[in-house]
Amino acid sequence: MWLYFRFPLSFREVEELMLECGVVVSYETVRRWCLKFGQAYGHSLRRRRPQPGDxxxxxxxxxxxxxxxxxxxxxxxxxxxxxxxxxxxxxxxxxxxxxxxxxxxxxxxxxxxxxxxxxxxxxxxxxxxxxxxxxxxxxxxxxxxxHPPTRQRERAMKGFRSPGSAQRFLSAFSGVSPHFRPGRHRMTAARYRFEMTIRFTIFNQITGACGLPAVA
CATH class of the missing domain: 3.30.420.10 (Ribonuclease H-like superfamily/Ribonuclease H)
Known part of the structure; x- marks a missing residue:
């Protein structure tokens, strides 16, 4: 599921990527997972962030x-x-x-x-x-x-279908996507890889996928 919220991919493209990795899953299943768990995962990631600045x-x-x-x-x-x-x-x-x-x-x-x-x-x-x-x-x-990441996803999705679906997607997207964008330009390659390992571990803890690849 993180593939869909992290990258400008369609459900069918996620299905294709998963197939290349040897995982058979339909795009409809990916869509249902995103609808059912996306907002909950996004809220959980927000709660783990440091206190916002003043x-x-x-x-x-x-x-x-x-x-x-x-x-x-x-x-x-x-x-x-x-x-x-x-x-x-x-x-x-x-x-x-x-x-x-x-x-x-x-x-x-x-x-x-x-x-x-x-x-x-x-x-x-x-x-x-x-x-x-x-x-x-x-x-x-x-x-x-x-705003640019949201505009990028809006174009990839060919627009939102309804206010409700837009709100559901953006609530999940604004929680999951920034979690995997730690500011690479401010880090060395080694530091970036270490930070991403930590963030994948946190995401797996939230999704209950500990010990499995980060493909909730």
């Missing part, structure tokens, strides 16, 4: 679902780790308030500073009045830089 970056982008424009809300910490992601129909005070409340409940912490769009100030004052709000050009680049 500076959060928020952003939202347009996405098309069956030709209808929706909004993808995202929050990341100062290290670029995704704190939460939410698909919504609107980009207004009510939508911002819902996302802020969900974000605080998910992280169980309150930031010191948030960088976000000026238009969400009313919701910020209502939900997090004690948190410093910074809003000017360039501050939320960290959040914007986390």
């Amino acid at each position: 500076k959060w970056h928020l952003d939202e982008v347009f996405i098309k679902i069956n030709g209808v424009q929706k909004y993808l809300w995202r929050a990341v910490d100062a290290d670029g780790m995704v704190l939460d992601i939410l698909v919504q129909n609107r980009r207004d005070k009510a939508a911002a308030r819902r996302f802020f409340r969900r974000l605080l409940k998910t992280t169980q912490t309150v930031p010191r500073v948030i960088d976000k769009l000026r238009s969400n100030g009313a919701a910020h004052r209502e939900v997090m009045p004690s948190v410093e709000h910074r809003s000017h050009k360039g501050l939320n680049n960290r959040a914007e830089n986390s």
Whole structure:
């Protein structure tokens, strides 16, 4: 299952790769596994992450679902780790308030500073009045830089079919994919291999695949 969430592959391509490794599994089985376990695995990986930093970056982008424009809300910490992601129909005070409340409940912490769009100030004052709000050009680049992997998967999947399926996939994707992206450009090859070994071990512990290849 990690193949599907880590790389821009279709279910059929995962089936083909598994067959080359000598594992016979249908693409429909892979799809059912992702639907059933993806979000749970993503949440488990998030819980194992270090406490997020006290500076959060928020952003939202347009996405098309069956030709209808929706909004993808995202929050990341100062290290670029995704704190939460939410698909919504609107980009207004009510939508911002819902996302802020969900974000605080998910992280169980309150930031010191948030960088976000000026238009969400009313919701910020209502939900997090004690948190410093910074809003000017360039501050939320960290959040914007986390969108490309999602866009890449959106293109590979030829778009999302419904808001519900988009939310389910992105909840799992934002938990699993970053787990296998430790920032290779900042590590030596030996350090990177060591770090990936640790991360595969953690993933196998979560999926119950200890002692087996990391192909949950």
